[in-house]
Amino acid sequence: MTLTSHVPSGPLDTAWDRHKSELKLVNPANKRKYTVIVVGTGLAGASAAASLGELGYNVVNLCIHDSPRRAHSVAAQGGINAAKNYQNDGDSIQRLFYDTIKGGDFRAREANVYRLAQLSVSIIDQCVAQGVPFAREYGGMLSNRSFGGAQVSRTFYARGQTGQQLLLGAYGSLMRQVDAGTIRLLPQREMLDLVVVDGRARGIVCRNLVTGALERYAGDAVVLCTGGYSTVYFLSTNAVNSNATAVWRCYKRGALFANPCFTQIHPTCIPVQGEEQSKLTLMSESLRNDGRVWVPKSSDDRRAPKDIPESDRDYFLERIYPAFGNLVPRDVASRAAKMVCDEGRGVGTTRLAVYLDFADAIQRLGEDVIRERYGNLFQMYEEITAEDPYHAPMRIYPAPHYSMGGLWVDYNLMSTIPGLHVLGEANFSDHGANRLGASALMQGLADGYFVIPYTIGHYLGSGGFGAVSTDHQAFRDAEHAVEENVRRLLAIRGKRTIREFHWQLGRLLWDRVGMARKADGLRDAIDKIRALREEFWQDVRVPGHGQEFNKSLEMAGRVADYFELGELMCRDALEREESCGCHLRDEHRTPEGDPKRDDENYAFVAAWEYAGNDTAPRLHKEPLTFSNIQLATRSYK
Amino acid sequence: MSAPNGIRSYRLRVWRQPGPTAPGRLVDYTVSGVDPGVSFLEMLDRLNEDLVRKGEDPIAFDSDCREGICGTCGAAVDGRPHGPQPNTTICTLRMREFPDGVTITVEPFRAKAFPIIKDLVVDRSAFDRVISRGGYISVNVGSAPEANLVPIPKDIAEAAMDTAACIGCGGCVASCPNASAALFVGAKVRQMRLLPQGDAERARRVLSMVEQMDKEGFGDCSNHGECEAACPKAISIESIATLRREFLRAALKG
Numbered sequence: 001m002t003l004t005s006h007v008p009s010g011p012l013d014t015a016w017d018r019h020k021s022e023l024k025l026v027n028p029a030n031k032r033k034y035t036v037i038v039v040g041t042g043l044a045g046a047s048a049a050a051s052l053g054e055l056g057y058n059v060v061n062l063c064i065h066d067s068p069r070r071a072h073s074v075a076a077q078g079g080i081n082a083a084k085n086y087q088n089d090g091d092s093i094q095r096l097f098y099d100t101i102k103g104g105d106f107r108a109r110e111a112n113v114y115r116l117a118q119l120s121v122s123i124i125d126q127c128v129a130q131g132v133p134f135a136r137e138y139g140g141m142l143s144n145r146s147f148g149g150a151q152v153s154r155t156f157y158a159r160g161q162t163g164q165q166l167l168l169g170a171y172g173s174l175m176r177q178v179d180a181g182t183i184r185l186l187p188q189r190e191m192l193d194l195v196v197v198d199g200r201a202r203g204i205v206c207r208n209l210v211t212g213a214l215e216r217y218a219g220d221a222v223v224l225c226t227g228g229y230s231t232v233y234f235l236s237t238n239a240v241n242s243n244a245t246a247v248w249r250c251y252k253r254g255a256l257f258a259n260p261c262f263t264q265i266h267p268t269c270i271p272v273q274g275e276e277q278s279k280l281t282l283m284s285e286s287l288r289n290d291g292r293v294w295v296p297k298s299s300d301d302r303r304a305p306k307d308i309p310e311s312d313r314d315y316f317l318e319r320i321y322p323a324f325g326n327l328v329p330r331d332v333a334s335r336a337a338k339m340v341c342d343e344g345r346g347v348g349t350t351r352l353a354v355y356l357d358f359a360d361a362i363q364r365l366g367e368d369v370i371r372e373r374y375g376n377l378f379q380m381y382e383e384i385t386a387e388d389p390y391h392a393p394m395r396i397y398p399a400p401h402y403s404m405g406g407l408w409v410d411y412n413l414m415s416t417i418p419g420l421h422v423l424g425e426a427n428f429s430d431h432g433a434n435r436l437g438a439s440a441l442m443q444g445l446a447d448g449y450f451v452i453p454y455t456i457g458h459y460l461g462s463g464g465f466g467a468v469s470t471d472h473q474a475f476r477d478a479e480h481a482v483e484e485n486v487r488r489l490l491a492i493r494g495k496r497t498i499r500e501f502h503w504q505l506g507r508l509l510w511d512r513v514g515m516a517r518k519a520d521g522l523r524d525a526i527d528k529i530r531a532l533r534e535e536f537w538q539d540v541r542v543p544g545h546g547q548e549f550n551k552s553l554e555m556a557g558r559v560a561d562y563f564e565l566g567e568l569m570c571r572d573a574l575e576r577e578e579s580c581g582c583h584l585r586d587e588h589r590t591p592e593g594d595p596k597r598d599d600e601n602y603a604f605v606a607a608w609e610y611a612g613n614d615t616a617p618r619l620h621k622e623p624l625t626f627s628n629i630q631l632a633t634r635s636y637k
Numbered sequence: 638m639s640a641p642n643g644i645r646s647y648r649l650r651v652w653r654q655p656g657p658t659a660p661g662r663l664v665d666y667t668v669s670g671v672d673p674g675v676s677f678l679e680m681l682d683r684l685n686e687d688l689v690r691k692g693e694d695p696i697a698f699d700s701d702c703r704e705g706i707c708g709t710c711g712a713a714v715d716g717r718p719h720g721p722q723p724n725t726t727i728c729t730l731r732m733r734e735f736p737d738g739v740t741i742t743v744e745p746f747r748a749k750a751f752p753i754i755k756d757l758v759v760d761r762s763a764f765d766r767v768i769s770r771g772g773y774i775s776v777n778v779g780s781a782p783e784a785n786l787v788p789i790p791k792d793i794a795e796a797a798m799d800t801a802a803c804i805g806c807g808g809c810v811a812s813c814p815n816a817s818a819a820l821f822v823g824a825k826v827r828q829m830r831l832l833p834q835g836d837a838e839r840a841r842r843v844l845s846m847v848e849q850m851d852k853e854g855f856g857d858c859s860n861h862g863e864c865e866a867a868c869p870k871a872i873s874i875e876s877i878a879t880l881r882r883e884f885l886r887a888a889l890k891g
Contacts, residue, residue: 051778066699067765069805070707086785122781129781131774131832133798140788158798164706165801172773179769187762210754239701276675278682279703380704383729386674449778497689499682543689548656549697549755552689 003256003607003622006411007111012628013093016115019411020454024461031056032182034460035219037204039191039246041068043163043441044424045225046170047448052223053177055453060217061174062189062206064241069171072227072239073444076163077284077377079145079155080127080441082120087144091152093117098629100439103149103329104404104432105581105597105634107259109605110626111411112429116439119446124156126449130169134158145373146289147437149329149636155438160284160376166441170448189215190554191246192485193478194222194253194420201420202468205478207486209554212547214479216470220460221419223452224250225444228403228425230263232562232569233514234506236400237269237282243558244565247407247426255415256607256620258408258428260565261573264435264582265515266401267333270384270394271353275503280399281384283356284377285437288326290361290370291394293317293333295354299344305355305393316340324636331434331582332636334398335595338515341397348395357393398515402440404431404582405572408607408622412455413447416607421456423447428605433581486546489556494539498552501536502559505529505566513569518586522574526567533563568608568617575619578602599631645671645737649684651696652744653756661753663742673733677720678703678710680732681743697756705729705869708804711811712757713744718808718867726806726869746811750818750854761807763853764821770849771842772825774834787833797831800824802870812867815856820864822850823876826883840887847884 008019026034034057038049041063049061065071083096097117101108124142128134134156135143144153158165177183188209195203195216203218229244230236251257268283294315296308316336318325328336337354340346347353362370367390371378378389385395406428413421413429424444431439469475512525536559544550579588579595580602588596605622646669654661668684675683678700685695700710705726712727714720720730735741743757751759789797801824809820826843829835835842858877865874 047778054777065701065707065709066761067708067805069765070701070709072702072707074707075702075704084784124784125781126776126778128784128787129774129776129834131797131801131829131834133794133801133828133832136789136791136794138791140790140794141785158801161706161798161802164804165798168801169773172768173776173778175765175769176773176775178765185765187765210760239707240703241701273674274672276672276679276683278676278679281704379724380729383725383731384674386731386733453778495690497686499686541689543692543694549758551697552695 001416001609001620003408003620004410005109005622007109012111012114015111016118023454023458026457026461028056032058034058035060036221036223036456037217037219038223038225039204040071040225040227041065041171041174042071042073042225042227042424043167043170043444044426044448045071046167046174047445048223048225048423048452049183050170050173050177051449051453052456053180053182056182059177059183060186060219061183062186062191064188064190064209066187068174068185068187069168071167072242073167073441074164075239076441077160077282078147078286079157079162079438080123080166081147081154081438082124082156082442083117083154084121084124086142087153089152091154095152096120096154099150100430100436101432101629102634103436104434106432106599106603106626106631107580107624108430108432109624110628114628115451116430116443116446119450120442122450123442123445127166127169130172132158132165132169145286146327148285148288148327148333149324149436151324155286157286160286160374163441166445170445191226192249192482192557194250195474195478196253196417197468197472197474198465200418200465203470203475205475205482207482210549212550214482216475216479218468218470218475220465221421221456223421223423223456224407224426225423225448226426228406229565230400230403232506232565233400233509234502235272235277235280237266237280240279245558245561248561248565250407250415250417250420252610253417254610255417255420256408256609257405257568258605258607259405259572260569260608261513261576262404262433262582263400263569264330264402264404265334265398267330267337267398268356268396269399270381271348271350271397281380282399282401283381283394283396285330287356287374287377290373291326291356291358292360293326293354293356295340295345295347305347305357314340314345321636328636329434329436334515335584337398353395353397355393356396358389359393362390400510400514402435404428404433404435408605412458413451414455414459419459421452423452433583485557486553489542489553489560490546492538492540492542494541496539496541498540498542498556498559501532501540502562505532505562509566509569513573516584516586517573519574522570525570529563529567529570536560536563564613571617572606572608575606576602597633603631643673643737645673645732647671647735647738648740650740650742653696654753655755657752657754671732673731675732676703676728677714677730677732678728697758699758700728703728706804708806711746711806711808713746713811715742718746718811719869723866724869724871746807748810748816748855750816751807751810763855764805764807764818766853767818767822767846767849768825770845771838772846774829775838789832793831797828800872800876801828803872804870806869808867808869809864810855812863813856814861814863815859817858818850818855819858819877819880820868820872820874822846823880824872827876827879830879830883839883840890843880843883844887
């Protein structure tokens, strides 16, 4: 299999415009004859469904939630980047592009990232027109704040609820098209298989989560917008229903999975408090605008933070990275926090935490300003920890947050299965080995509002495929496979709960393919995951039956897929004999201990092809070439 | 009273109903070993783990983000939607709010427009249908003007954000003796009324949203104010005043 990215040749800054002018179009009167199945209603899914509906396509839109407005994009806090340069501080499309490529440690596809930076400005226009209440200055103009990995202020925000407000904007546009009859909305449906007919994605099989019935939907293209897979770690900042099943089933149907080991560990989360915890809560990166990260200089220092004088504190990010200080990218901040904790200088009862301190900012700006900027985050912190961050520093620790890896897509956002398009966090395309803060919302909306409306027309306009009915043998086979999987899970009737297995797998992955990885640990993890997967299929207890609302059954299917995905993550991490972005291989460090990238041998996208449950997957490589920038050692010092 | 960090036990009375048309009843459970720092839903997770190990059916309840923003969770705790703590969803409510040994009653949100699916899970799709009738600004992708073209004073943007913060959980409906959705609908109408972008559809929006709200079987608002007290996002009943004013204006203008 050859991976063809379909990136246009020639200068980067005009590539997307030239590409658009060459894409085929579908006549307005013909658009309604095409059915597009959009799976998911987060920022990518809702914006894609709404835009395609506006164009006149016949859209079927499904989501696992009871309402499209609840997709996990809703929880994004800090903001969305755009190269508007409203602050006159030197921002430009080129700079946003460069920051994003560098932030991703030069492991993203250059042309996709450039297009993303170009589209960023139109996203803000669109969202403002929809009534998204972004923060404003007294003069009525839009306000910005700073985020990690950038030296300009380009992040637009709506308090600490930016994701919610952008999602409600997209959801409104989606519901408008539902009312107009262009979108058929199907909530509470979980996609459980992709249907491929004559080599093209022609439909899906899903489970109605209310009745338990299996349903088939046929169409001319499938647009997958099902988010990331950090829940594989059990404890993550993702929602409890976020899962990898849709992308995983597509992988098993032939879509290549790219860079599965690139998972972002977010530096500022509320630390783990106990085994009963069901998820971790993120504290927005925007807090690092005003908060200072520190630990005591000495590992013996057990004094309360307020009793530790300045001279005995180590503001380690400011010390190690004076140019970016507390606003270094996430992978760098997480690794530094792990390092000081490994030295025994962590704080709190578990000693797996560092301080995020607002005392200086409160003294400089006053408590009211800090309350206006971060009030809801401070309130959230207090609710969870019963501590008041206005008077004592927050304690934070890194936690799994985002997956840069995902299904491989070309420049048109199409996977290796013709007709299967993948948008947002579910694809791998724009963030390389580390995503910068406030870039996920940007990518989801760029893909949905401004890329897929053009590229899907090209695919559909190329024609050459006839109608497919849901009675086709491929649909029957796919439904039968799903039915069989459900039956098997329910028939085990073992002794251990689904949660126990998920927790155990999550711990293993966190230890072995989390913030630091090494060869023997990864090899051992693969063996352990296989053993655990075997135990799962023999001893898990899934209560209830299939023909009902059954949360346990939903979760069991997802956990079954996590074992397989976890193994692939380890394989990918093992294969990549370098350190880059989030992926720190202990064997590949500079003499100073910093991650050491190997551009000569590893400047490629690792795309894995499924070869059977018990056969090693095949690795394909898409070389990464850079025409616009010089590959450089990433430095924030 | 136990020590602040002491492990606690509770007697729970939980509404169990196998399906939409099946009869339901309150069933008693005991849950022990509860850390006061866990959330109400993590306490229910723990109970469910025990039930599954004993071969019983776990309690069905819905949740997703578990940080109070997606609006998926919701149940009445001792008769109060989302429980006793103000400005909190049930997923962020902590067990430290409940003294050791007390009895806690957990029921689904009850409203004619929110039929029960199973146990504590209700169908709130009525909200989506109301929004589909006008809870947005009709602007196609591609036709938006430059974002800073229309200045919006900071206080207006902030006031719009106050009502846009609604998470659509339905707590307001569940708290209202009439099961009215006036706060939910009012919040959206007020957000769009405050922003200049919403002006073009001002009359049409409120008329069609209210029409759909009535069709869904939500009751009328009679100024109890329970909704504001139950709202986890502190949305003010000022929104209901706006809704009334906008409706009257639109209806009179015909």
